[in-house]
Amino acid sequence: LARGVTGPDLRSRHVVVSAGGTREPLDPVRFLGNRSSGKQGYALARTAAARGARVTLIAANSALPDPAGVDVVPVGTAVQLREAVLKASADADAVVMAAAVADFRPAVYAAGKIKKKDDQEPEPITLVRNPDILAEISADRVRQGQVIVGFAAETDDVLANGRAKLKRKGCDLLVVNEVGESRTFGSEENEAVVLGADGSETAVPHGPKEALAETVWDLVVERLR
Ligand code: CTP
Ligand code: CA
Numbered sequence: 288l289a290r291g292v293t294g295p296d297l298r299s300r301h302v303v304v305s306a307g308g309t310r311e312p313l314d315p316v317r318f319l320g321n322r323s324s325g326k327q328g329y330a331l332a333r334t335a336a337a338r339g340a341r342v343t344l345i346a347a348n349s350a351l352p353d354p355a356g357v358d359v360v361p362v363g364t365a366v367q368l369r370e371a372v373l374k375a376s377a378d379a380d381a382v383v384m385a386a387a388v389a390d391f392r393p394a395v396y397a398a399g400k401i402k403k404k405d406d407q408e409p410e411p412i413t414l415v416r417n418p419d420i421l422a423e424i425s426a427d428r429v430r431q432g433q434v435i436v437g438f439a440a441e442t443d444d445v446l447a448n449g450r451a452k453l454k455r456k457g458c459d460l461l462v463v464n465e466v467g468e469s470r471t472f473g474s475e476e477n478e479a480v481v482l483g484a485d486g487s488e489t490a491v492p493h494g495p496k497e498a499l500a501e502t503v504w505d506l507v508v509e510r511l512r
Contacts, residue, residue, distance in 0.1 A: 296508050298339030303375045304331045305386035305420075307347035309365040313412065314397040323387035324473045325349030327438070330496040331383055332357045335504060343375040347386050365389050365417035372420055376433070381507045383436040384421045384458075392417055425457035432512040434459050436503060440466040446480065453482050460484070460506055462499070481506055 306328020310318040332344040333354045342357045353359045362368045391414035421437045435458040441448045449463035464479040478493040
């Protein structure tokens with residue numbers, strides 16, 4: 288099939304997609320979060336299902352409806368996302384990490400709501416690192432031939448940062464897009480370059496998130512054995 292023409296080329300494959308953004312709680316009513324809507328990850332899940340795959344969608348705090356015919360695993364934090372990804376990817380042919388994973392979480396979770404005091408400045412929030420899920424699954428491929436895809440949101444030096452990140456993460460493909468206040472987050476459209484560990488570079492023009500999703504699956508199918 289030519290690129291962009293979809294068929295059941297993912298039939299009998301299991302693919303795992305993470306989507307949305309993790310939330311790291313400070314106390315029972317507050318969290319550190321990010322602006323990911325989950326739309327790109329959901330588009331990846333829908334298009335993979337349409338191409339015949341069994342799809343596990345690990346959804347971090349997305350308000351979007353469950354796509355038909357997709358197994359949805361809801362998660363909250365990065366640590367929960369890691370558990371769910373490791374479990375689902377044990378028998379996966381491909382894993383796509385479209386979720387925006389918080390790099391840090393509050394070092395301390397306050398069991399009761401944090402209160403302000405009239406005569407005191409607020410306590411600083413101490414953060415600790417979250418596990419790097421993409422690097423972990425890339426370094427430790429459960430199954431030979433598993434194709435692993437990351438996403439990178441960059442604001443500056445987009446391609447150079449993307450190349451360096453692809454190397455650092457050790458994944459097969461990295462979808463690099465430029466983000467900003469009004470770009471990408473929550474939007475229906477996306478524009479990206481997909482970098483391959485083999486040196487390939489696939490530009491995806493500005494268009495619906497479905498179109499980028501189809502290109503990602505085209506590139507995954509080429510790499511599946
Ligand atoms: N990712 C992950 N685990 C993390 C952070 C990121 O699995 N703790 C994944 C994301 O899902 C994404 C890719 O790594 O697919 C790149 O995320 P990004 O935030 O761009 O990369 P970082 O290595 O966190 O670099 P930066 O310092 O630029 O945020
Ligand atoms: Ca990050």
